[in-house]
Amino acid sequence: MSLIGTFAVLYLLGYSANTLSLFAIILALTMVVDDAIVVVENVETKMAEGLDRLQATAQALRQIAGPVIATTLVLLAVFVPVALLPGIVGELYRQFAVTLSTAVALSSLVALTLTPALCALLLRPRPARPAAVWRAFNRLLDGTRDGYGRLVGWMNRRPWLALAATVAAGALVAFSFTSMPKGFLPQEDQGYLFASVQLPEAASLERTEAVMTQARKLLMANPAVEDVIQVSGFNILNGTSASNGGFISVMLKDWHQRPPLDAVMADIQRQLLSLPEATIMTFAPPTLPGLGNASGFDLRILAQAGQSSAELEQVTREILQLANQHSQLSRVFTTWSSNVPQLTLTVDRDRAALLDVPVAQIFSSLQTAFGGTRAGDFSRNNRVYHVVMQNEMQWRERAEQISELYVRSRDGERVRLSNLVTITPTVGAPFIQQYNQFPSVSVSGSAAEGVSSRTAMAAMEQILQAHLPPGYDYAWSGISWQEQQTGNQAVWIVLAAVAMAWLFLVAQYESWTLPASVMLSVLFAIGGALLWLWTAAMPTMCMFR
Numbered sequence: 427m428s429l430i431g432t433f434a435v436l437y438l439l440g441y442s443a444n445t446l447s448l449f450a451i452i453l454a455l456t457m458v459v460d461d462a463i464v465v466v467e468n469v470e471t472k473m474a475e476g477l478d479r480l481q482a483t484a485q486a487l488r489q490i491a492g493p494v495i496a497t498t499l500v501l502l503a504v505f506v507p508v509a510l511l512p513g514i515v516g517e518l519y520r521q522f523a524v525t526l527s528t529a530v531a532l533s534s535l536v537a538l539t540l541t542p543a544l545c546a547l548l549l550r551p552r553p554a555r556p557a558a559v560w561r562a563f564n565r566l567l568d569g570t571r572d573g574y575g576r577l578v579g580w581m582n583r584r585p586w587l588a589l590a591a592t593v594a595a596g597a598l599v600a601f602s603f604t605s606m607p608k609g610f611l612p613q614e615d616q617g618y619l620f621a622s623v624q625l626p627e628a629a630s631l632e633r634t635e636a637v638m639t640q641a642r643k644l645l646m647a648n649p650a651v652e653d654v655i656q657v658s659g660f661n662i663l664n665g666t667s668a669s670n671g672g673f674i675s676v677m678l679k680d681w682h683q684r685p686p687l688d689a690v691m692a693d694i695q696r697q698l699l700s701l702p703e704a705t706i707m708t709f710a711p712p713t714l715p716g717l718g719n720a721s722g723f724d725l726r727i728l729a730q731a732g733q734s735s736a737e738l739e740q741v742t743r744e745i746l747q748l749a750n751q752h753s754q755l756s757r758v759f760t761t762w763s764s765n766v767p768q769l770t771l772t773v774d775r776d777r778a779a780l781l782d783v784p785v786a787q788i789f790s791s792l793q794t795a796f797g798g799t800r801a802g803d804f805s806r807n808n809r810v811y812h813v814v815m816q817n818e819m820q821w822r823e824r825a826e827q828i829s830e831l832y833v834r835s836r837d838g839e840r841v842r843l844s845n846l847v848t849i850t851p852t853v854g855a856p857f858i859q860q861y862n863q864f865p866s867v868s869v870s871g872s873a874a875e876g877v878s879s880r881t882a883m884a885a886m887e888q889i890l891q892a893h894l895p896p897g898y899d900y901a902w903s904g905i906s907w908q909e910q911q912t913g914n915q916a917v918w919i920v921l922a923a924v925a926m927a928w929l930f931l932v933a934q935y936e937s938w939t940l941p942a943s944v945m946l947s948v949l950f951a952i953g954g955a956l957l958w959l960w961t962a963a964m965p966t967m968c969m970f971r
Contacts, residue, residue, distance in 0.1 A: 427540060428458040428533040435528045441521050450525035457501075458529050461494050461537030469545045474552065483546045491538060496934035498534035502527055503926030508919060514908045518968060595949040602956040607878030607965040610909030611713040615687040621645075621674040621698065621708045622663055628767040629670035630823075634658045637704045638672050644697045645676055650684035651694075653677040663761050664868055666857055671761065676708075688875075707757060709872070712905060722757075722872035723883055724904035727890075728864040731897030735764035735855040735865070741898055742867045748893060749871065754885040758871035763855070769825055770850040778846050782835040788846060791833045796822050825849060862901060878965035879909060924948075 429451065433443075441447055468490050472482035509523035510516070555561075581588050623641065625634050638656045645654045655675040660666075662673035676694065678684060685693075691708045698706040709722060727745065729738045742760060749758035771792070778785055793799055798816035805811070821827055829844035859866045873882035883906060890900045902910050924945065931941035959966060 427536050428529050429454070431532040432525060432529045436521075436525060439524065441524070444521065446518070446522045447525045450522045451529070454526055454529035454533075457526075458533035458536075461497070461534050462541045464490055464494060465537050465541045466545060466549075469542075469549060470552070473549065479546050479549055482549075483542045486545075487538070487542050492934070494534055494537055496930060498530055499930045500927045501530045503930050504923040505530070507922045507926065511919065515911070515968065592946050592949065595953045598953045599949055599956060602953070602960065603966070606956065606960060608880035608967075610879060610905065610968050612967055613687070613710055614713050615681065616711055617681070618675060618677050619687065619691055619694070619708055619710050620662060621676060621694070621706055622661070622761065623672040623674065623704050623706050624661070624761055625670040625704045627670060627763055627765060631659050631669040632819075633703075634670055634672050637701060638674065640701055641674060641698060641704075641706065644700065645674065645694065648690075648694060648697060650678055650690045651676055652679045661761055663870060664857075664859070668856060705759075707759060707870075709757075709870070722870055723879065723886065723906040724902065725869040725871070725886060725906065726859075726861040726866040726901045726903050727869060727894075728861060728866045728899045728901060729897070730864050730899055733865075733897060735858070738865060738867060738898075739764040739855075741895060742869065745889060745893060746869065748889050749886060752885055752889065754874050754877045754882055756872045756874045758869065758886075760867055760869045762859070762867050765853050766856045768852050768854050768856075769828070770852050771828070772848045772850065774846055774848070781839075781841050781846070782837060783833055783841050783846060784836065787833050788843070791831055791843070792828070795831055796828075825851070861903065864899075866901075868903075876963070879906075880965070883909070 432451070432454070436443070436447060465486065468486035469479075469482050472486050473479065475482075477485065505523040505527040508519045509527065511519055621641070623634070623638060625637060635658045638658050642654045642656050645651050654677070656672065657675075658672040659669055660673065661668050661671040678687075678690060684690060687710060691710065695706075695708045698708070727738070727742050733741075739762070742762075746758055746760065749755050773785055773788060775785060778788065790799075794815050795817045798814045800812055801815045802813045803810050804813060816822075817827075828847070828849060829842070831843040832840040833843060833846070835841055859868060871882070871886065873879050883902070887900075894900065901907075928941055928945060931944055932938055935941060955970070956966070959970065
């Protein structure tokens, strides 16, 4: 009944049966029966004392209604604040917290209403001599209970030992939280990966496509690869168009037909190193769509004192060299450069006015000839196609071809563009990234094998703090920024949950000190969980917290 009601509430709230809500349902399966078990056990105890079903149910309910409600409130005190968290952490926790809170609240309601009614209708006194299978089970259960009772008595006679164990558990938790590797979200094997391809600056699109075709042939020969999709002229990491860039989407075979993702990525990276014409980096897609374009960390280096693009690139290259030498970092790189060959076109506005040629006409002619202009659409076979006006490739390969263009004046005369513009070769950045209102460079990287993402970010921060010159700063972006924020929020989550649970227990026991025995038991549970993570060499991720 509790789970049916939980799914109904999720439906009304517009939540789906996704990984987080189903994970909460799995956890709730063991929690929703706790209150009902307490009610049934207490009713059976009263019936064993000689009361009939109705009397036993009424008396049992009077005894345990308060503890059942208090226990539910303590659990809700932990999960409800989590559902109110802001940001991406709140979005991750919200469905989990709402699902679990709803299931727990409904289980308490069922235990105090439906379960007593069923006890009064269905329970029968236990037979004097149960069946043989139950006698064996009861002997095992009684032996376990008696052994536990003797252990509790032995500990009660040695309070110093219990105190030492509690202090040790607290020290273990504190040490583990501060020393164990931390992360935000684990890298998921989603069945595909990306490869960013970058040729030398100003390489033509045809040259890029040739390298991409070679890379595709190499990848299709890999036994773990199912299919390959290549896109030339687009940099997936910064979302810009560039003739010397491209990306490859690698579709992998079914999970049981290939090694894990990390092994496949390493193998593919080794294959692609055989193409010296380009720099090719493989990476997995982000765990959460929309938070960056790749897994790993996302860093921005900011120029805050008006430095030139060349100075910003020089500082960035020095940081990248130090980062790639660090044992905890791997494949730290940027696709940005300030040395891209460019052409500066200076319009002689006075001469254009003299020849009655609008400046806007000059720009639109250049756009149409070399960049392309959408002229319309047409339909064929129930599909819509764009019509793009642009010079053929052989008429837009050389800088001299710019001067060969003609534009029309207002009176319809054709004017050669060489009479209106001056072409100057230069170098510069293909685009300027602004972050926090400052020119910036986007840096991507990954943690080394066996190193958590939080540890890698800390190592990167140490390098930046030690080697960034004055006038420069850094900032995290995308999922890395979210990971940095959630590290601070986790502390407040724990403190708020402990405070609320403590207050409910104080109200239940009418004592400020008695809840300590209950709350201190949490240390042993957390310590055991941390010990298991340490044994499995796993970092403390967002879901653990």
